Amino acid sequence: MGLAACHSEPAERPDTLVNLATVQSGPRVQADELNGALAREPRNKALLARRATLRLAASQPRAALTDIEAALEIDDADSRLYFLQARAFRALNQLQSALAAARQAAEYGYSGPELPLLVGETHLAAHNYAAALDNLDRTLRLDPNQPAALFYKGLAYAATADTTTAVQYLQDALAQDPREPEILHQLAFLLNAWRLPNDAARYAALGMKLDTTSGLLCYDYGRQLELRGSQDSALWYYRRALALDTTVYRADYRLGLAAAKARQPVAVIQHISRALRRNARLPQARALLAENLEAQHRLKEALAHYRLLVAENPGNTHWTFKVWKTSELVQAQLPDSLRTTPRYYYRQPWTPPKRKPALPAPPLPQQRG
Template sequence: MLALATACQTGPAERPDTLVNLATVQSGPRVQADELNGAIARAPRNVALLAKRATLRLAAGQPRAALTDIAAALEIDDADGNLYFLQARAFRAIGQLQEALAAARQAAEHGFGGPELPLLVGETHLAARNYAAALDNLDRTLRLDPDQPAALFYKGLAYAATADTSTAVQYLQDALARDPHETEILHQLAFLLNAWRIPADAARYAALGMRLDTTSGLLRYDYGRQLELQGRPDSALWYYRRALALDTTVYRADYRLGLAAAKARQPKAVIQHLVRALRRNPRLPEARALLAEAFESQHRLPEALAQYRQLVAENPGNAHWTFKVWKTNEQVQASLPDSLRTGPRYYYRRPAAPRVRPAPVEALAPRSAGL
């Protein structure tokens, strides 16, 4: 009771807490880059300041702004290898792969060394699907730094892309041993092991990843996929829905939910999920056919026709899809008024009965003489 009374009293020296307006609290690389504006305005030819602001802008996710600073710095000093390396990073960040490789070559020619350069070149070749060149540069990285987890990780992805799954898993496990808290490595391991039909091992990596990152939709998908492979489809569907709630770009979750909806004869759910999945990956097996049939079952004939035409384009000469295009097009045309029809409408008419010509009149037989 004494403690309660004491707690209720407020001394004259005490002041109530004031909540901090979080909108006014700013930090991070973007703010740090902006803080250099005044210094650069006073010394516009200071290469070190321009390079520092470019580095901060890259870290803040502003690669185009970084390129502007780098271009200004290169006009002042075009022999600085570090500037070309920064330029290569910025080009890679905006997806200009050939420009990134060209800048990386300039960095090497101007004396930039260290494992960061071949690592960047290897990852850029990997993004360009030039797997031999990617592996060469990643090996060069590992010769300079044998414990570089990123190089091991990218080597794993390169081997996975060339269908050497066992080697890919080995390199990814080596990368995980050096960086056990990197959830992207755990996702790739779980994904590959599911694809390799080893769901029990995939479950272990996916579960660990979910504990480390409670917001990853990809890891929820991985965990759901191993449940499906182990014969627990209802639990798998729950994780697929959870994956999409966390990240709507996980198109494989949409794909699996669409397949399940088709099996359950739920065309509206098929349309909902497979439209999104095909937008991100147009080559998902069976997805376009199921979507076309779902549109047709819902009498959304123009949309069904568009999907059937795409199936014909993807499968030239397929009699089934060609017939579907003809049939659905006829139904679409029949539903339109004459002014909107793209082709003539042919009405069915009962054929006229054949006109039978009467047989010629035969000559009468002559009468006998005895009559």
């Protein structure tokens, strides 16, 4: 169904080695099998479109674009080619180009529900939620039980903080496609955020049965355990989530918070710094990182984060003081030739010597007459 295209989390997965000798067919192999036919008929539009479709399925959008452009040189009024072009641009995250190609597909008569679904999902990726909902509603008018449209409507409402409506649409999507792990992840994630861990646990557990390699679902299951007070078990699932998928930055964040409570500065630095690389706006994360770097005497790194905290919180006297104090400590560690500010040595202020009070003059001797 391709639900992960607009997922709010990074969609990377660790590379998996596949024994190509056991793969008798598949999009990439089938695309390569068309090379000979196209060498004989290089201007066969149908073959070019077929190979482009297979290359999209094989996650080769740039190669697909090459075939699509060659086919458009043969026939620039084929709506299906523009739809394929929109899909390729979307796969490359070129959102405006994808929308432009989709408009051309519509102008030349493409009328299937796939087109407004693609447009709606692309607007969702661009955070244009009103346009996304309009196109997803158009999709559902053409295909009322389209699970992807229901799913993306759920994501759109979640992004606008309408959690109740979001959960309803995600549950409707799950009813149409009950074995889709991505729907189960989003439901578990939202219900955890809504502080309903018992319901979240049910969806996360089912999702882990369907996809044993999902780091996101492991995180969801760990989060509901934490919300229910099972801290040690939650930390195990967070570590498992990172073992499966290093991009699950929320697991790093939760492990960093736990390390801060346990006064483990090295672990705090390791987890929080990785989490911030994925999301720079995590609550309290940068402050924790800066303070633990300072505690470990990594002053230059701490100073860089304190400066970012000042930029994020203008007028905050605490972070301004931290920048001044840490900057002074960094400068004090440098030799004079490398200092950017002059070194001031303490000198005891001069005080004039105290004068003894003047003694009264001795009396003059009396003269005898």
